[in-house]
Amino acid sequence: MATQYGIKFAVHLISNHFGNVVSKVCENLFHRGPLTLDQLIHYTELTKEQVKNSLLVLVQHNCAQPFVPDDDDVNNLKVRTQYVALFDNIIHRLRFPKFLETVSQRLDEECAELLDGLLRDGRLTLKQMVDRASQGKENAVDSKVVRELLCKLLTARFVERCPAPEPVVSTSFKETTIRKRGAKSAKIFVAPKTLEQCVLEAAVPRDAIRFSLTADMGLNVDEEKNSDDAQMNSVEENVEEEQILWRANFEEFIRHLRHKVLIENVRTQHDDGTAVVLRAVLEATKTVEKKVKMQNSVPLSLDTITTEVMKTDIGRAFTIDRIRASLSQLGCSGSSIIDDSYSIDLKKIIEQARNEEVESIMLKRYGKDAYRMFRLLSKDSSFLDTDKIAACTLVEPKKASKFLHQLWNDNYLHKETVTGVMVGKPSNIFLWKVNQPLLWINVxxxxxxxxxxxxxxxxxxxEKNEELLNVPKDKLKEPGPLQKKYKRLQNVWLLLGASLMKLDDALMLFHDF
Structure with a gap:
């Protein structure tokens, strides 16, 4: 979900990439919801030309989606296009280096270079990709080469056709979101869908079209036309293909990154062999996965899993008993096995990784005593009183009470107050519990x-070192004050950049996975 600081961060990213005018339009879309062009002009107090250009930039870079509410009178030409900001797509701009690394590892550097153009420039046609690939080169790049690279990216689903420009979306449903009353409340109201999700679902084409390179909607990237009619129409089809807009498929990249996190967490918790089995299960089911945040893996037979495991160098040494043992470590035992089919609880692996991340925060921020108390509460779903928590964690009751109230004030714990009687006098007994969904939103x-x-x-x-960045590189190589200042700037940039990328791994864990 888009939290308070999440929206501020998204607006800041837009400001950094496209300037203050575009970010002002984006900020209004976040705070006021879907708006028409006239409404945006009114709220932003910008000129019509500025707002139009800003919307074009946001749509071009997949940061906003236009749509038509179905309550407008289409037949009477009273259609009023509205625009909705796409929070996830804006945050994904932070992950472009990770997306490029994924393509480099899974495919090759040429595909990564083509993807880089789509990430930098947003939506491109095949002709625009060819022109971009030819920039700075003596000879123009053959369009067939670019077409083959695009075909590879489409087959891997790293690239997709752009969604419908203005889908008609029903706005008659009552939209609700997760309502937070603070960690002092245990009630959560979860909406099945938001308007943004409905707009995206209405705009995306079906898979047969979404990942098809050919202009003919009925053909896949690997199919060929053999009829005479197809040959006669080949020129027209080439023209149509050049008009198709393509973009990076963020959904597929997030799925790959999620799988990577799942595998690495299993490797840490168990061993390399169990990680190999999980990787095999995820590889075998990736073509049938429909959602990024799958609760469980698709059920597979032991034969299917074994076949996939044996495709790897390590897996060829595995016996069936070794694979069964790994599946048991992954939670596929007893009632989890139905008709010799195995399904892994992926949600449990992600939740465990989230808990470890929160516990790490506890240890760094509050110390060992608070960490032990929080760990005790996170592993127990029931309420515990202060004295019991203090006894179990070997912390003095007064000190335990202080830490627990501090965690409660910081929205890490949920508290219930029960009135009891001690030594003939009424007193308050505090009961404590970790409310994970609200805790994760806060984190x-x-x-x-x-x-x-x-x-x-x-x-x-x-901004502070703008003059230094404009100094010719030859002068920066010469020993002296300028070189020292430049090296210091490089070190700061590397440190800040690495910290931001590491923090983004945690962001994806709590929001995207």
Missing amino acids: LDEMYHAALNLSIRMAYEQ
């Missing part, structure tokens, strides 16, 4: 706040 917002601060610091360093 996520804190992470967005930290990411915003890091990004602001990076922007400040760039």
Whole structure:
């Protein structure tokens, strides 16, 4: 979900990449919801030309989606296009280096170079990709080469056709979101869908079209036309293909990054062999996965899993008993096995990784005593009183009470107060519990706040050293004060950049996975 600091961070990213005018339009879309062009002009107090150009930039870079509410009278030409800001797509701009690394590892550097153009420039046609690939080169790049690279990216689903420009979306449903009353309340109201999700679902084409390179909607990237009619129409189809807009498929990249986190966490918790089995299960089911945040893996037979495991160098040494043992470590035992099919609880692996991340925050921020108390509460779903927590963690009751109230004030714990009687006098007994969903929202917002601060610091360093960055590189190689200053700036940038990328791993863990 888009938290308070999440929205501020998204607006800051837009400001860094496209300037203050575009970010002002984006900020209004976040705070006021979907708006028409006229409404944006009114709220932003910008000129019509400025707002139009800003919307074009946001749509071009997949940061906003236009749509038409179905309550407008289409037949009477009273259609009023509205625009919705796409929070996830804006935050994904932080992950472009990770997306490029994924393509370099899974495919090759040429595909990564083509993807880089789509990430930098947003939506491109095949002709624009060819023109971009030819820039700075003596000879123009053959369009067939670019077409083959695009075909590879489409087959891997790293690139997709752009969604419908203005889908008609029903706005008659009553939209609700997660409502937070603070960690002092245990009630959570979860909406099945938001308007943003409905707009995206209405705009995305079906898979047969979404990942098809050919102009003919019925063909896949690997199919060929053999009929005479197809040959006669080949020129027309080439023209149509050049008009198709393509963009990076963020959904597929997030799925790959999620799988990577799942595998690495299993490797840490168990061993390399169990990680190999999990990787095999995820590889075998990736073509049928429909959602990024799958609760469980698709059920597979032992034969299917074994076949996939044996495709790897390590897996060829595995016996069936070794694979069964790994599946048992992954939670596929007893009632989890139905008709010799195995399904892994992926949600449990992610939740465990989240708990470890929160516990790490506890240890660094509050110390060992608070960490032990929080760990005890996170592993127990029931309420515990202060005295029991103090006894179990070997912390003095007064000190335990102080830490627990501090965690409660910081929205890490949920508290219930029960009136009891001690020594003939009424007294309050405090009961404590970890409310995970609300806790994770709070932690996520804190992470967005930290990411915003890091990004602001990076922007400040760039602005402060603008003159230094304009100095010719030859002069910076010469020993002296300028070289020292430049090396210091490089070290600061590397440190801030690495910190931001590491923090983004945690952001994805709590928001995207």
